[in-house]
Amino acid sequence: MKNRKYTLVTLGIVSLLLTGCAAAANPGVGNSQPSLTATPTASAGPSEASLMVCGDQPKDRLKAILDLETAPHTVNDWANSTFTCTYHLEQGALIISVKEAADQASALTYFDVEQALAKDAKAIEGLANLGFPAYETADGSSVFQKDSFVLKVDASHLPATIGPDNITRNALAYQLSTTILACWVEHH
Numbered sequence: 001m002k003n004r005k006y007t008l009v010t011l012g013i014v015s016l017l018l019t020g021c022a023a024a025a026n027p028g029v030g031n032s033q034p035s036l037t038a039t040p041t042a043s044a045g046p047s048e049a050s051l052m053v054c055g056d057q058p059k060d061r062l063k064a065i066l067d068l069e070t071a072p073h074t075v076n077d078w079a080n081s082t083f084t085c086t087y088h089l090e091q092g093a094l095i096i097s098v099k100e101a102a103d104q105a106s107a108l109t110y111f112d113v114e115q116a117l118a119k120d121a122k123a124i125e126g127l128a129n130l131g132f133p134a135y136e137t138a139d140g141s142s143v144f145q146k147d148s149f150v151l152k153v154d155a156s157h158l159p160a161t162i163g164p165d166n167i168t169r170n171a172l173a174y175q176l177s178t179t180i181l182a183c184w185v186e187h188h
Contacts, residue, residue, distance in 0.1 A: 046083035049149065050098040052183050054085035058096065061179045062087065065172060066163040092157040096176065099150040108133065111145035114152075118143075124174075130181060140169030142177040146184060153177045 052058070059071040066089070073088045081101070087094040101107035111133055115121045120138035123129075133145040140155035153176045155162075155169035162172060 046078050046098070047100060049184055050083035050100060053083065053096040053098055053151070053180055055183075057183050058085075058176055058179055059087075061176060062094070065165075065167060065175060089158065089162075091159050091162055094158060094172075094176075095152075095154040096180070097152045097154070099152075101148045101150070104148050107145050107148045107150050111143065111150045114143065114150065128174075130178065132181070134177075136170055136174065138170075140173055142170070142173040144177055144181060146181060149184075151177060151180055153180075 054074050054076050059074075062068065063071055072094075074085050075088070076083065076085045078084075082097055082099045084095060084097040087096070099107070099110055101110055115123075115135050118135065118137050118141070121135045122137075124134035124136055124142070124144075128134075129144070134143060136142045137156070140158065141152060143150065143152045145151075153173040155173040158169045158172070161168055167175075
C-alpha cells in the first residue's frame with residue numbers, strides 16, 4: 001500500500017513539473033490570471049479557479065492518462081456555490097466539482113462534514129496530500145481542501161480500472177486532483 005501512495009505522489013509531482021497550467025476555457029473570461037478567492041455571492045458565478053476544472057490542463061491530462069485521441073465532451077453547471085464539470089467518457093461520467101466557501105474556515109468545515117458523510121473515506125496522509133486536508137473513498141473519489149475551495153474528483157461512475165495502463169479510478173481521481181491543485185498553486 002505504501003508503494004502505491006509513493007507511486008501516486010511521484011506521478012502527481014512529475015505531472016506538476018512537466019506541465020504548466022492553462023487558463024479555464026471560458027469565452028467570457030479570457031486568459032487573465034485567475035484569483036484564487038471565492039466569489040462573494042452565489043449569484044456572481046464561479047471563480048476562474050473553479051473554471052479551471054473544465055479547462056485545458058485537466059482535459060490534456062485526462063487525454064494523456066487514458067490515451068484519448070480527442071478531449072472528452074464536458075458539461076458544466078453552477079449551483080449552490082459549487083461549480084461542476086462532468087466529463088463524458090465512453091466508460092462513464094467523471095465528475096469534478098469545486099465548492100466555493102466564504103473563507104478557509106468555512107471550506108474546512110464543509111470538507112470535514114463531507115468526509116464524515118462519505119462512505120469508506122480514508123485520509124490521504126503524508127506527502128501524498130501535498131500539505132492539504134485530503135481524503136479518498138473506496139469507490140474512486142479524491143477530495144482536497146485548499147483555501148476557500150473544496151475540490152472533488154469523482155471517478156465512481158467509471159470501471160474499477162480504465163485506460164491502456166489499467167489505472168484504478170482512485171489513481172485517476174488523485175492524478176487529476178493534483179493537476180488541478182498545481183494550477184491553483186501556480187496561479188495563486
